[in-house]
Amino acid sequence: MSSKSYFEEVAGQWDQMSKEFFSDAVREKAFEVAGIEKGKVAADLGAGTGFITEGLISAGLQVIAVDQSEQMLEVMKQKFSGVEGIDYRMGDAEALPLDDQSVDYVFANMYLHHVEEPITAIREMVRILKPGGKVVITDLDEHNHEFLRTEQHDRWLGFKHEDIRNWLEAAGLSDVTVECVGENCCAESSCACETAAINIFAARGVK
Numbered sequence: 379m380s381s382k383s384y385f386e387e388v389a390g391q392w393d394q395m396s397k398e399f400f401s402d403a404v405r406e407k408a409f410e411v412a413g414i415e416k417g418k419v420a421a422d423l424g425a426g427t428g429f430i431t432e433g434l435i436s437a438g439l440q441v442i443a444v445d446q447s448e449q450m451l452e453v454m455k456q457k458f459s460g461v462e463g464i465d466y467r468m469g470d471a472e473a474l475p476l477d478d479q480s481v482d483y484v485f486a487n488m489y490l491h492h493v494e495e496p497i498t499a500i501r502e503m504v505r506i507l508k509p510g511g512k513v514v515i516t517d518l519d520e521h522n523h524e525f526l527r528t529e530q531h532d533r534w535l536g537f538k539h540e541d542i543r544n545w546l547e548a549a550g551l552s553d554v555t556v557e558c559v560g561e562n563c564c565a566e567s568s569c570a571c572e573t574a575a576i577n578i579f580a581a582r583g584v585k
Contacts, residue, residue: 400488400563404516404578405433407559408485411582412514414439418482421506423474424489428454434485435463442476444469471499476506484513488563491517491534497545504549507585513551515542518563519577525567526574542581551583 408430414420416438422430425443427450434441435458442465445451451466458464469475471493484503493499503513518536526532539556546554562575 420483515581523574546583553584556581
Protein backbone atom coordinates (compact mmCIF):
# COMPACT_ATOMS: atom_id res chain seq x y z
CA MET A 379 0.00 0.00 0.00
CA SER A 380 1.27 3.47 -0.86
CA SER A 381 1.28 6.38 1.56
CA LYS A 382 -1.53 7.99 -0.45
CA SER A 383 -3.65 4.82 -0.29
CA TYR A 384 -3.06 4.55 3.44
CA PHE A 385 -4.32 8.07 4.08
CA GLU A 386 -7.30 7.56 1.79
CA GLU A 387 -8.20 4.53 3.91
CA VAL A 388 -7.85 6.16 7.35
CA ALA A 389 -9.26 9.61 6.49
CA GLY A 390 -12.49 9.06 8.39
CA GLN A 391 -10.64 8.10 11.57
CA TRP A 392 -7.71 10.50 11.23
CA ASP A 393 -8.91 13.12 13.71
CA GLN A 394 -9.04 10.54 16.49
CA MET A 395 -5.85 8.78 15.42
CA SER A 396 -3.78 11.95 15.25
CA LYS A 397 -4.84 13.01 18.76
CA GLU A 398 -3.06 9.92 20.02
CA PHE A 399 0.09 10.77 18.04
CA PHE A 400 0.71 14.37 19.16
CA SER A 401 -0.85 17.23 21.12
CA ASP A 402 -1.86 20.82 20.40
CA ALA A 403 1.50 21.90 21.83
CA VAL A 404 3.09 20.95 18.50
CA ARG A 405 0.85 23.40 16.65
CA GLU A 406 1.45 26.11 19.24
CA LYS A 407 5.22 25.72 18.87
CA ALA A 408 4.97 25.89 15.07
CA PHE A 409 3.01 29.14 15.27
CA GLU A 410 5.42 30.55 17.84
CA VAL A 411 8.54 30.02 15.72
CA ALA A 412 6.71 31.34 12.65
CA GLY A 413 5.50 34.47 14.39
CA ILE A 414 2.15 34.27 12.59
CA GLU A 415 0.30 37.50 11.82
CA LYS A 416 -3.41 38.02 11.25
CA GLY A 417 -4.37 38.64 7.62
CA LYS A 418 -1.42 36.75 6.13
CA VAL A 419 -1.68 33.72 3.82
CA ALA A 420 -0.35 30.31 4.85
CA ALA A 421 0.01 26.99 3.06
CA ASP A 422 -0.75 23.90 5.15
CA LEU A 423 1.02 21.02 3.40
CA GLY A 424 -0.18 17.50 4.11
CA ALA A 425 -3.15 19.23 5.72
CA GLY A 426 -4.94 15.99 6.58
CA THR A 427 -8.16 16.88 8.36
CA GLY A 428 -7.00 20.36 9.33
CA PHE A 429 -4.96 20.25 12.55
CA ILE A 430 -2.75 23.17 11.48
CA THR A 431 -5.44 24.89 9.41
CA GLU A 432 -7.83 25.05 12.37
CA GLY A 433 -5.32 27.03 14.41
CA LEU A 434 -4.42 29.33 11.52
CA ILE A 435 -8.04 30.20 10.78
CA SER A 436 -8.67 30.88 14.47
CA ALA A 437 -5.69 33.27 14.42
CA GLY A 438 -7.16 35.19 11.47
CA LEU A 439 -5.02 33.89 8.60
CA GLN A 440 -6.12 32.67 5.19
CA VAL A 441 -5.12 29.08 4.41
CA ILE A 442 -4.36 27.06 1.31
CA ALA A 443 -4.76 23.45 2.48
CA VAL A 444 -2.90 20.94 0.32
CA ASP A 445 -3.09 17.16 0.58
CA GLN A 446 -2.47 14.23 -1.75
CA SER A 447 -5.57 12.45 -0.44
CA GLU A 448 -8.94 13.41 -1.86
CA GLN A 449 -10.66 11.65 1.05
CA MET A 450 -8.71 13.67 3.61
CA LEU A 451 -9.72 16.90 1.90
CA GLU A 452 -13.37 15.78 1.77
CA VAL A 453 -13.36 15.10 5.51
CA MET A 454 -11.74 18.48 6.06
CA LYS A 455 -14.31 20.28 3.91
CA GLN A 456 -17.13 18.76 5.93
CA LYS A 457 -15.38 19.59 9.19
CA PHE A 458 -14.97 23.26 8.23
CA SER A 459 -18.23 23.63 6.32
CA GLY A 460 -19.26 27.26 6.39
CA VAL A 461 -15.81 28.47 7.49
CA GLU A 462 -14.39 31.13 5.18
CA GLY A 463 -10.75 31.61 4.28
CA ILE A 464 -9.76 28.02 3.33
CA ASP A 465 -8.75 27.05 -0.21
CA TYR A 466 -8.57 23.25 -0.67
CA ARG A 467 -6.16 21.81 -3.25
CA MET A 468 -4.99 18.32 -4.12
CA GLY A 469 -1.28 18.07 -4.83
CA ASP A 470 2.01 16.25 -4.37
CA ALA A 471 5.10 17.32 -2.47
CA GLU A 472 7.28 17.51 -5.59
CA ALA A 473 4.84 19.71 -7.55
CA LEU A 474 2.74 21.85 -5.25
CA PRO A 475 -0.40 23.39 -6.83
CA LEU A 476 0.57 26.94 -5.87
CA ASP A 477 2.16 29.83 -7.74
CA ASP A 478 5.66 31.10 -7.06
CA GLN A 479 5.94 33.51 -4.12
CA SER A 480 2.24 33.24 -3.25
CA VAL A 481 2.20 32.62 0.53
CA ASP A 482 3.64 34.23 3.66
CA TYR A 483 4.09 30.98 5.59
CA VAL A 484 4.48 27.31 4.75
CA PHE A 485 3.64 24.78 7.45
CA ALA A 486 4.50 21.10 7.08
CA ASN A 487 3.41 19.11 10.12
CA MET A 488 4.33 15.39 10.13
CA TYR A 489 4.63 15.73 6.37
CA LEU A 490 8.28 15.37 5.46
CA HIS A 491 8.66 11.77 6.63
CA HIS A 492 6.02 10.75 4.07
CA VAL A 493 7.65 12.34 1.00
CA GLU A 494 9.98 10.58 -1.42
CA GLU A 495 12.68 13.27 -1.58
CA PRO A 496 12.77 15.71 1.35
CA ILE A 497 15.15 18.20 -0.30
CA THR A 498 12.89 18.39 -3.37
CA ALA A 499 9.86 18.95 -1.14
CA ILE A 500 11.66 21.70 0.76
CA ARG A 501 12.67 23.45 -2.45
CA GLU A 502 8.99 23.42 -3.46
CA MET A 503 8.12 25.03 -0.12
CA VAL A 504 10.65 27.77 -0.79
CA ARG A 505 9.37 28.29 -4.34
CA ILE A 506 5.84 29.16 -3.18
CA LEU A 507 7.08 31.40 -0.35
CA LYS A 508 7.18 35.19 -0.62
CA PRO A 509 10.47 36.96 0.16
CA GLY A 510 10.64 37.37 3.92
CA GLY A 511 8.24 34.46 4.40
CA LYS A 512 8.89 31.49 6.67
CA VAL A 513 8.89 27.72 6.33
CA VAL A 514 8.09 25.77 9.49
CA ILE A 515 8.51 22.00 9.59
CA THR A 516 7.39 19.97 12.60
CA ASP A 517 8.42 16.35 12.37
CA LEU A 518 10.13 13.42 14.06
CA ASP A 519 13.67 12.96 15.27
CA GLU A 520 15.53 10.03 13.73
CA HIS A 521 14.36 6.71 15.25
CA ASN A 522 14.40 2.96 14.61
CA HIS A 523 10.73 1.97 14.91
CA GLU A 524 10.30 -0.04 11.71
CA PHE A 525 6.61 -0.73 12.36
CA LEU A 526 5.90 2.89 11.45
CA ARG A 527 7.28 2.19 8.00
CA THR A 528 5.31 -1.01 7.51
CA GLU A 529 2.05 -0.09 9.24
CA GLN A 530 1.73 3.67 8.72
CA HIS A 531 3.78 3.83 5.52
CA ASP A 532 6.34 6.34 6.72
CA ARG A 533 9.04 6.68 4.08
CA TRP A 534 11.61 8.09 6.51
CA LEU A 535 12.20 7.02 10.10
CA GLY A 536 12.57 10.60 11.27
CA PHE A 537 15.47 12.94 10.61
CA LYS A 538 18.72 14.21 12.08
CA HIS A 539 18.55 17.88 13.01
CA GLU A 540 21.76 18.50 11.07
CA ASP A 541 20.22 17.12 7.87
CA ILE A 542 17.12 19.29 8.25
CA ARG A 543 19.29 22.36 8.80
CA ASN A 544 21.44 21.56 5.77
CA TRP A 545 18.42 20.97 3.52
CA LEU A 546 16.78 24.25 4.54
CA GLU A 547 19.98 26.19 3.94
CA ALA A 548 20.63 24.41 0.64
CA ALA A 549 17.14 25.43 -0.50
CA GLY A 550 18.07 29.07 0.04
CA LEU A 551 16.64 29.80 3.50
CA SER A 552 18.44 31.83 6.16
CA ASP A 553 18.08 32.29 9.92
CA VAL A 554 17.52 28.54 10.19
CA THR A 555 16.67 27.07 13.58
CA VAL A 556 15.96 23.47 14.57
CA GLU A 557 14.80 22.85 18.11
CA CYS A 558 12.98 20.29 20.23
CA VAL A 559 9.28 20.95 20.76
CA GLY A 560 9.33 19.21 24.15
CA GLU A 561 6.67 16.75 23.01
CA ASN A 562 6.74 13.15 21.80
CA CYS A 563 4.87 11.47 18.98
CA CYS A 564 3.42 8.31 20.49
CA ALA A 565 2.26 5.23 18.59
CA GLU A 566 1.66 1.54 19.19
CA SER A 567 2.16 -1.30 16.73
CA SER A 568 -0.87 -3.29 15.58
CA CYS A 569 0.23 -6.31 17.61
CA ALA A 570 0.66 -4.09 20.70
CA CYS A 571 4.14 -5.55 21.05
CA GLU A 572 6.01 -2.33 20.37
CA THR A 573 5.42 1.27 21.36
CA ALA A 574 7.15 4.42 20.16
CA ALA A 575 7.65 7.77 21.88
CA ILE A 576 9.65 9.88 19.44
CA ASN A 577 10.89 13.43 20.02
CA ILE A 578 9.33 16.08 17.79
CA PHE A 579 11.36 18.99 16.40
CA ALA A 580 10.35 22.36 14.99
CA ALA A 581 12.51 23.74 12.18
CA ARG A 582 12.21 27.24 10.72
CA GLY A 583 13.85 29.08 7.84
CA VAL A 584 13.32 32.53 6.35
CA LYS A 585 13.36 33.35 2.64
